[in-house]
Each structure stands twice: as structure tokens, then as C-alpha cells.
Amino acid sequence: MGSEILTYMLFKNDSGYDDERQGFQLLAAHRPDLIVPAATAEDVRRGVAHAASRNLPVAVQATGHGLPVAAAEGVLITTKRMDGVTVDPATATARVEAGARWQEVIVAAARHGLAPLSGSSPGVGVVSYTLGGGLGLLARQYGYAADQVRALDVVTADAEPRHVTPDDDLFWALVGGRGNFGVVTALEISLVPVRRLYGGALYFDQVETALRTWRDWTHALPDEMTSSIAVIPFPDVPQAPFPGRTVAHVRIAFNGDPEEGEELVRPLRAIGPRLADTVGELPYTGTAAIHNDPEHPSGYFATHSLLRALPEVEPLLGVRGVVEVRHLGGALTKPQGAPNSVGNRDAQYLAAVLSPGLPPGADLAALRPAHDAVADALSPWATGGQVLNFLYAGNAGPEQVRRAYEPADYDRLTRLKTEWDPANLFRMNHNIPPA
Numbered sequence: 001m002g003s004e005i006l007t008y009m010l011f012k013n014d015s016g017y018d019d020e021r022q023g024f025q026l027l028a029a030h031r032p033d034l035i036v037p038a039a040t041a042e043d044v045r046r047g048v049a050h051a052a053s054r055n056l057p058v059a060v061q062a063t064g065h066g067l068p069v070a071a072a073e074g075v076l077i078t079t080k081r082m083d084g085v086t087v088d089p090a091t092a093t094a095r096v097e098a099g100a101r102w103q104e105v106i107v108a109a110a111r112h113g114l115a116p117l118s119g120s121s122p123g124v125g126v127v128s129y130t131l132g133g134g135l136g137l138l139a140r141q142y143g144y145a146a147d148q149v150r151a152l153d154v155v156t157a158d159a160e161p162r163h164v165t166p167d168d169d170l171f172w173a174l175v176g177g178r179g180n181f182g183v184v185t186a187l188e189i190s191l192v193p194v195r196r197l198y199g200g201a202l203y204f205d206q207v208e209t210a211l212r213t214w215r216d217w218t219h220a221l222p223d224e225m226t227s228s229i230a231v232i233p234f235p236d237v238p239q240a241p242f243p244g245r246t247v248a249h250v251r252i253a254f255n256g257d258p259e260e261g262e263e264l265v266r267p268l269r270a271i272g273p274r275l276a277d278t279v280g281e282l283p284y285t286g287t288a289a290i291h292n293d294p295e296h297p298s299g300y301f302a303t304h305s306l307l308r309a310l311p312e313v314e315p316l317l318g319v320r321g322v323v324e325v326r327h328l329g330g331a332l333t334k335p336q337g338a339p340n341s342v343g344n345r346d347a348q349y350l351a352a353v354l355s356p357g358l359p360p361g362a363d364l365a366a367l368r369p370a371h372d373a374v375a376d377a378l379s380p381w382a383t384g385g386q387v388l389n390f391l392y393a394g395n396a397g398p399e400q401v402r403r404a405y406e407p408a409d410y411d412r413l414t415r416l417k418t419e420w421d422p423a424n425l426f427r428m429n430h431n432i433p434p435a
């Protein structure tokens with residue numbers, strides 16, 4: 001197992017403990033017995049060795065955007081200092097350390113005319129996003145980010161560092177099952193040859209018309225067009241883009257000729273008067289403007305449904321909270337690279353409800369009925385599946401996690417969990433218990 005002597009750690013009363021455990025999600029935070037702020041893969045190995053030798057559970061945090069469950073004991077390994085990114089233009093690959101955010105990869109790749117399959121927010125951590133599937137801006141053209149993983153480095157529950165390639169069962173399990181099988185210290189991913197998009201955002205007051213028009217429009221699109229729509233009730237504060245108004249925000253990412261993009265977007269522009277229209281030629285480094293996700297930590301609770309079709313938009317109207325529908329299909333339906341355990345590739349839409357701006361410890365029971373009402377109304381078209389990346393605190397229990405996988409794959413994951421982590425050391429996550 002090697003040395004388990006930790007050179008730097010933080011206990012509950014240490015100064016720096018609270019800063020270190022706080023992540024992007026303010027609804028809850030880890031409160032472990034011990035934090036290991038890791039700067040190297042060796043720090044991670046020592047942290048796991050320390051926990052394994054005492055049978056303590058291990059949690060991991062890069063940015064905290066995806067906190068599934070707050071650890072109340074054990075060891076938290078934080079990876080934000082491990083933010084190295086190296087791009088090899090000859091092989092169009094990037095090696096990305098555990099704590100790097102998409103922003104770092106986007107900038108490094110752009111120097112070589114390349115781009116990663118990043119998502120709506122460049123502040124999200126690369127490793128967790130990718131190993132949870134990764135629904136990106138170019139998802140319909142290139143599929144899940146997970147499909148672009150070539151190799152990874154991981155410390156397993158026996159505190160062994162391992163280099164894992166697609167020939168290993170462990171690769172299949174980690175790419176989709178992520179933190180259940182170890183702490184990943186680095187990923188090697190393929191990049192795609194993209195410099196610029198035709199993309200941006202359209203905002204409308206006519207929410208119902210926008211939802212219907214966008215839904216109909218998605219029925220006949222090339223895979224190079226990935227889009228989504230959000231219905232956002234903005235608070236009545238001066239800092240809000242449209243104070244006190246509920247608006248439809250259509251997000252466009254087209255990887256093709258700008259003239260063709262303009263032609264494709266024409267029916268959306270015809271929805272009605274535009275409150276704002278930023279759709280145009282856009283360098284990939286500017287793609288954060290498409291979704292305009294919050295950059296500052298906040299508290300949020302979210303639920304979602306994967307849908308085969310969206311024949312009615314009524315369930316999405318008058319909802320308390322933000323509603324978002326992402327157009328799926330295209331390359332997402334066909335695994336693109338080495339086999340992995342990402343499930344639910346058959347859906348055509350993902351419909352989510354987000355309750356934003358929540359204080360720490362907010363009463364989620366009071367919010368659930370509004371979320372459940374949307375899911376119930378959409379249930380005739382729901383596949384029953386869930387997307388691991390969108391299972392956040394308060395909605396990341398064993399049943400939701402199980403629904404992120406095909407049934408046979410889930411059984412295989414539980415068998416591999418029994419093999420690789422029989423004590424369920426890695427359980428403070430989107431947990432797959434041993435068989």
C-alpha cells in the first residue's frame with residue numbers, strides 16, 4: 001500500500017477547513033473529519049491509503065458543482081490544486097488533471113484549433129462531468145464527452161495508482177460509474193477540430209410560442225445543430241438581465257457554415273420580438289455566452305426527466321422555478337468510442353426543473369411537489385432514465401442513480417464494485433453499492 005503519511009491535512013477546527021470544503025453548491029457542504037487538499041496524484045494515493053487503513057469513507061471534490069451528498073464523516077480529498085492541462089496537437093488529445101475546469105482545456109485546445117466536448121458552463125470540473133456522461137454544446141454531433149476518454153489514471157480502494165485503458169473492465173466501469181471505483185487523478189481525452197461556431201442566445205417574452213416553435217423546429221435538424229430552451233422567471237432585481245420577467249432563452253450551437261446556421265435559425269427568430277439576440281459567429285472560447293450559466297456559487301435543487309418525445313408543452317408552463325429542455329438524439333444515440341457504462345442513450349429530450357437561489361439547508365420537501373408535478377405530467381413520454389450529471393444534492397439517492405444505467409449494465413457495475421471496492425469506501429458519491 002506504500003506510505004500513508006499525510007503531509008498536509010485539515011481537521012474541523014483548523015483555519016482553512018471551511019474554505020476548503022465549500023464548493024459551488026451552497027445548499028449543502030461536506031463536513032468530513034479530515035480534508036486532504038491534494039496537489040499531486042501521490043497526495044491522492046496517501047489520502048486513500050489513510051482512509052482505507054482505517055476503513056473511513058472517502059469523498060472527492062473538484063469544484064462542488066455536482067455535490068450529490070454531503071459527507072458528515074471520513075476523508076474528503078479536494079483536487080482543485082491539480083489543474084494541469086496538456087494538449088498534444090499531433091494526436092488531438094488532452095491530458096487533464098483531476099481538478100481542472102473546462103475553461104482551462106478550452107483555452108489550451110483553442111491554441112491548436114481544437115475544442116473539448118465541454119458543456120454549458122466552463123467552470124464545471126472536467127473529470128466528473130466527463131465520467132458522468134457529459135452532455136455538451138456539440139452533443140448531437142459528437143455524442144457524450146465520456147465517449148472521448150482514451151485512458152485514465154486512478155487510485156483504487158486498495159490505494160494503488162493504476163493507468164486504465166479501454167481493454168480493462170475498470171475503464172468501462174469508471175467511464176459512467178466515476179467515483180464509485182476510485183479517485184481519478186487524470187484523464188486523457190480526444191479533442192475535436194472546432195475553432196468557431198454559429199451560436200449564441202435568443203430571448204423572448206412569448207414563452208409558450210417559443211416552446212412550441214423550438215420543439216417543432218427540433219424535429220428536422222442536422223446533427224451539427226445542438227440547442228436547448230430555458231424558461232427563466234428572473235427576480236425583480238436590477239442585476240437580473242430582465243428584472244421581474246419570465247422569458248424564454250433559446251441556446252444555439254451550430255458547427256457548420258454560418259450562412260447555413262443563419263438559415264436554420266430563421267424560424268426561431270420569427271417567434272416574435274427578440275429581447276436579445278447574440279446568435280452569430282462565435283469562437284469556441286466564447287461559448288460560455290450561449291447558456292450564460294451562473295458563475296458564482298449558489299444553492300440549487302433540480303430534477304429531470306428523459307423523454308422519447310415532447311408532444312405537449314403545457315407541463316412546462318407556469319412552473320415555479322427554471323425549466324430547461326435540451327435536445328438530445330443525433331450522435332448521443334450511438335456510442336462513439338470505447339465501450340463505457342453511460343446509459344439512457346435513447347432519449348430525444350431532457351426536461352429539467354431547477355429551483356435556484358436556495359439558502360443552505362433549504363426545505364426541499366416544500367419544493368418537491370412543484371418538481372414532481374412536472375415529472376408526472378411528462379411521464380407518458382418519459383423513458384424512466386436519469387442522467388448522472390444532473391442528479392444533485394437532495395435528488396441523488398440509490399434509486400435515481402440506478403436509473404442512470406441500463407439494467408444489465410447496473411448489475412455489471414455492482415459486480416465490479418464488489419470486486420474493486422467491497423467495503424464501499426467510495427460511498428459518499430452517486431453511490432452504486434456492492435452486489
Ligand SMILES: Cc1cc2nc3c(=O)[nH]c(=O)nc-3n(C[C@H](O)[C@H](O)[C@H](O)COP(=O)(O)OP(=O)(O)OC[C@H]3O[C@@H](n4cnc5c(N)ncnc54)[C@H](O)[C@@H]3O)c2cc1C
Nearest residue numbers: 062063064065066067119120125128129134135179184429
Ligand atoms: C451551472 C452548471 C452547469 C452544468 N452544465 C452541464 C452540462 O452542460 N452538461 C453536463 O453533462 N453536466 C452539466 N452540469 C453537471 C456537472 O457536469 C456535474 O455536476 C459534475 O459532477 C460537476 O463536476 P465538478 O467536478 O464540477 O463537481 P464536484 O461537485 O466537485 O464533483 C461532483 C462529484 O463527482 C465525483 N468526483 C469529482 N472528482 C472526482 C475524481 N477526481 N474522481 C472520482 N470522482 C470524482 C465526486 O463524487 C463528486 O461529489 C452542470 C452543473 C452546473 C452546476
